Amino acid sequence: MTRPEPAAALSLRQWPLLVVAAGVLLGLVIALVGDSSWRLGSIVIGASLLVGGAERLLLPSRGAGLLQVRGKVFDVCVLALAGASVLVLAVVVPPGR
Numbered sequence: 432m433t434r435p436e437p438a439a440a441l442s443l444r445q446w447p448l449l450v451v452a453a454g455v456l457l458g459l460v461i462a463l464v465g466d467s468s469w470r471l472g473s474i475v476i477g478a479s480l481l482v483g484g485a486e487r488l489l490l491p492s493r494g495a496g497l498l499q500v501r502g503k504v505f506d507v508c509v510l511a512l513a514g515a516s517v518l519v520l521a522v523v524v525p526p527g528r
Contacts, residue, residue, distance in 0.1 A: 444493070444494060444495075444496035444497075445496045445497060446496070447483070447486040447487070447490060447494070447495055447496050447497075447498045448483075448496055448497040448498050450479075450482065450483070450486065451479050451480065451482060451483035451486070451498070453479075454475060454476070454478065454479025454482060455476050455479050455480070457475055457479075458472045458473065458474075458475035458476035458477075458479060459472060459476070460472070461475055462476075466527070470521050470522075470524075470526075473517055473518075473520065473521035474518060474521050474522075476517050477514045477515070477516075477517035477518035477521060478514065478518070479514070480510050480511075480513045480514030480517065481510070481511060481514035481515070481518070482514075483498060483510045483514070484506075484507050484510030484511040484514060486498060487499070487503065487506045487507050487510060488503070488507045498510075
């Protein structure tokens with residue numbers, strides 16, 4: 432019979448997702464503040480997704496919490512591709528007139 436894990440151990444496993452979600456939320460808030468701040472908000476969102484990919488890559492599967500969706504390679508590739516895409520779009524889109 433396996434012993435149930437303490438609640439503290441279960442809640443500690445959710446911090447990687449919390450870090451990514453907080454970064455994306457911060458980026459959305461920055462983007463919504465004004466007309467000229469969308470680029471900075473997009474950069475924060477992209478960087479947060481890249482941080483999520485790095486967390487998924489570096490943390491063991493038990494420590495990744497809800498960042499663990501599929502296999503490690505798939506999760507890292509999806510987060511890195513999404514983060515890089517948002518960053519590239521934020522940099523490449525020309526400024527408004």
